[in-house]
Amino acid sequence: MSNEFDLLFERLKWPSGLVRERACSAIAELLCDLNESEKTFEYLRKWIEAQKLESISLYGILILYKARSIKSDLHFPKYITTDIFKPSILGNLMLLKLNMQPIEINDSFYNLQSKTVPKSHESFFVKNLNVYPGAEEAGRIDQKFKISFFHHWLHEWSSIVSELNLKLSRKSFDYWGRSDAEHYTIFDVMFSEVYRSAFLRSLAWAVKQHNFNLEVAYLFALRNSPVDFGLWNLEMGSKPDDWPFVEMLGSGIDTTPSQIWHQVNELWSNYRISSRRLVHASGVVHSSDNLVYHLKISGVLQKSNGKDKPDIEKINNQLERNSEFGPIDLTFNGQIKKDIIQNVRSGDWLILPLTKNVVPATIPRWQFWRVGSIHLPYGTLSRKALEYQCTEESIQILEQGSVIGEWRDWMYDFTEKSFANLPHNTGSMLYLDQKFIESLCEEKGMTFVWICKITCYSRNSMHEKYKELNFYDQIGGTNIVLP
Known part of the structure; x- marks a missing residue:
């Protein structure tokens, strides 16, 4: 069963948004199956713990929400979210929706300003902002709140690229297709998740270090959720x-x-x-x-x-x-x-x-x-x-x-x-x-x-x-x- 789990959970990282959504729903159904529930919860716990990006670890919580919407009395093991390696403001909003305890956000990544961002990182970051749909929102934060949000976002992005040892290549973007021809409407490559996770880290930094308005931070965090909890259950x-x-x-x-x-x-x-x-x-x-x-x-x-x-x-x-x-x-x-x-x-x-x-x-x-x-x-x-x-x-x-x-x-x-x-x-x-x-x-x-x-x-x-x-x-x- 482990190999089948490996394949199913790997689909949570496929570029196709529809594939990710179907994978979430399939895992949620396994959680509701009495014969599969225990081992699925255990695999899910380990998967959540292993994720190094905030935007990816969110999918573990989305699976829990979907499972609860399928079976309203489904009991979650207490350990299931205690080992989230990369918590975020958005993740905590999702946990609260499930009446679960939010997780303290680690502030070890806030002190980045003393580091120098490599020129190659800065150039790649700016040129490829289009892979993150909410990029213009960083500019609005800077313009309205004067906290150098964009600059910190760049630092967080560079830190993640170095931490994961990612190669700065646009090759994966080519599979999206040309905007003036046939293309995937939603195509989240790894760098999309790097931009998104760095954005969530920067929001946490703004709240912790600059007393950024929490309700405004919630709004910007919500823009990074791939689904609305109400609309997700609305059949087409x-x-x-x-x-x-x-x-x-x-x-x-x-x-x-x-x-x-x-x-x-x-x-x-x-x-x-x-x-x-x-x-x-x-x-x-x-x-x-x-x-x-x-x-x-x-x-x-x-x-x-x-x-x-x-x-x-x-x-x-x-x-x-x-x-x-x-x-x-x-x-x-x-x-x-x-x-x-x-x-x-x-x-x-x-x-x-x-x-x-x-x-x-x-x-x-x-x-x-x-x-x-x-x-x-x-x-x-x-x-x-x-x-x-x-x-x-x-x-x-x-x-x-x-x-x-x-x-x-x-x-x-x-x-x-x-x-x-x-x-x-x-x-x-x-x-x-x-x-x-x-x-x-x-x-x-x-x-x-x-x-x-x-x-x-x-x-x-x-x-x-x-x-x-x-x-x-x-x-x-x-x-x-x-x-």
Whole structure:
């Protein structure tokens, strides 16, 4: 069994984020198996103890979390995390989520400033920052808090490279692929983990040596978690049967946009008589060689004050700017902020946005398709508190404990690779109860409308770059001036 364990645990270090996630889940299932649990816990303990990088040792804790989500009454041996060789602020946040004791962070690596970083290290560090998604955050810390964070991060990075005797080579980066061609969306090579671990060490240094605000440190630490604890358990569905989709293209003139608009209008008609309304959606509507179409629907409330027609593109662009961070937490659950909704005016139309993009505190690399895809209703749409919580089927929207909506996502012919600037073969949909929308329309004296955008990505041959072309329209709405 040891050889099988060796292979399974080795996959925790594979560059592919999806492989790492599947390995975590597989080990978690073994922990829940009565016949395999004891020896799996023992192997996991030794594996955690052997890790020399903070970002890798976190995976041991993630395995424990996944196991507890599978079997809520699973008992963890007391020894399981006592020998974490490289604890971190993020690791302690994860332990607290599991009601386990955090570990004192060793400060032996804080006194690095007296050491000189080799020129070769500094040059490599700066040139390859792109392998760490949160690199720009170090600059923000320096700019706002004036603590030479970036410089210390470089020192920590150099110390790890020397400690592990790593060769400064970009060879492993080449397997990621070219950004303007087919490439892995998430590809964490060893140097990605070195950057990430050095960043976590630098956060600990900032807190210990410079009294860096702990809540801010939590936020920056959370950006290094590969998953959100709530979203991790949310299953991804299949493409809905009623989602607009053009399977095959005829020869000659491309009539795909007109076919998509026809299906969007059918979708609108279906939801008008449904018990719920689609208030935000996005996803692929056609995918073939050299041609991809993507659809986005934004539900809004509309009121006309005259005859001047609106600029739908301008309205869409304004709506795309509505974004905010979720709670500073490992789990995407909480109360939706009651922030002020910024109305949009175009022509004689007044638009009240209904949704905003809410971004988890983590950067869920293992579920990269969810980055930037989650839309929730504004909290100020209800006089009561609106909350959201992740379940296995959806993110539920609750009003005083009653479910009034849900967000779901789906995939179609999905792979972990991306191609140039093309969207993934995924989609998402946010629904709210019809009665909730109708009461809003009555209260505001407004009409429910869809603002729609179709994006076409096309090229004539595989040797060209994709060109992008957008089409805009609205469905619903009225130019009649309402009292």
